[in-house]
Amino acid sequence: MNFQDLKKIEKPQFYLDVAFNRATKKIKELKQSKKEKDQVKKAKSLEHIRIDIIESNLNDPLRQIISCFPSIDSLDKFYVELIKCTLDYSDLKKSLGSVDWAVKKISLFSKEYKRRASRLNEIDQINKNRREYYGRISSVLKQIKKYLLYLEEARKTMRNYPDIKTSCFTVCIFGFPNVGKSTLLSKITPANPEINSYAFTTKGLNLGYINLPGNKIQIIDTPGTLNRKEKMNYIELQAYLAATYVADTIVYVFDPTDTYDINDQKKLLKRAKEFDKDILIYLSKTDKASEESVTHFKEKYKDIITDSEVLKEKLIKNSKKHKK
Numbered sequence: 001m002n003f004q005d006l007k008k009i010e011k012p013q014f015y016l017d018v019a020f021n022r023a024t025k026k027i028k029e030l031k032q033s034k035k036e037k038d039q040v041k042k043a044k045s046l047e048h049i050r051i052d053i054i055e056s057n058l059n060d061p062l063r064q065i066i067s068c069f070p071s072i073d074s075l076d077k078f079y080v081e082l083i084k085c086t087l088d089y090s091d092l093k094k095s096l097g098s099v100d101w102a103v104k105k106i107s108l109f110s111k112e113y114k115r116r117a118s119r120l121n122e123i124d125q126i127n128k129n130r131r132e133y134y135g136r137i138s139s140v141l142k143q144i145k146k147y148l149l150y151l152e153e154a155r156k157t158m159r160n161y162p163d164i165k166t167s168c169f170t171v172c173i174f175g176f177p178n179v180g181k182s183t184l185l186s187k188i189t190p191a192n193p194e195i196n197s198y199a200f201t202t203k204g205l206n207l208g209y210i211n212l213p214g215n216k217i218q219i220i221d222t223p224g225t226l227n228r229k230e231k232m233n234y235i236e237l238q239a240y241l242a243a244t245y246v247a248d249t250i251v252y253v254f255d256p257t258d259t260y261d262i263n264d265q266k267k268l269l270k271r272a273k274e275f276d277k278d279i280l281i282y283l284s285k286t287d288k289a290s291e292e293s294v295t296h297f298k299e300k301y302k303d304i305i306t307d308s309e310v311l312k313e314k315l316i317k318n319s320k321k322h323k324k
Contacts, residue, residue: 184284
């Protein structure tokens, strides 16, 4: 799901200014070209056009706001939970509902004031009718000001959501920071994640894909150490939700060097197992670790994988067993 198409949401006065200015400009052009001896009849005709232009230039962007935001109830569980954790779920639905209310009100008032204009027989009355229409329409937009402001803040948040393909066979790579997760991702997929030599370098979810005939495997390099949900930062929360609602398999990466205490890494593996997903264990940095340390891991975990190509083949084999 890609939220990058969510366009900026302006304040009410912006939409009103655009609509009113376009209507004024168009009417000015038509006044010069429209030949009509009956000035009242001409004014009525122009007033209908003016109202149509205003209605269109207000409702089109408002409808676009509604259509650009995804239908929350139809989203995958991963995104529903991400929205609930990062936004006020009820406020988001209420705000979108308020925009829909405004669209209906604008259409209703436009129809009503066109009908009124048709019944008037004096220029002054037509002008007064227009001022009333402008006032009613402006009031509608101002009533949803706080909802437009909220939707703009929600848009900014949602644009930072990862583009997770929830229908793909998905693998989450877990382990302590700087144990070689990003390096592993770059070995088994064409992805080019930023790789540094210090801890806590992952600024977001790094994604890569193993392309297969008619299918693909999604690989997510996840940051963080699976702390309690309420203690997680924004990126760690995404990783937690991806592991909970999207992952089919978890690849846990052990580092046999002295970067982290072995017992701490074992505890983190135990937490990873709590997701109740298939787990493959991978041993990184074997070329930098002592022979004794590498041997310890191989004896402790009989199925541990040390070759990235072997891991890739296992993931491909596993993916063929799963169908979402």
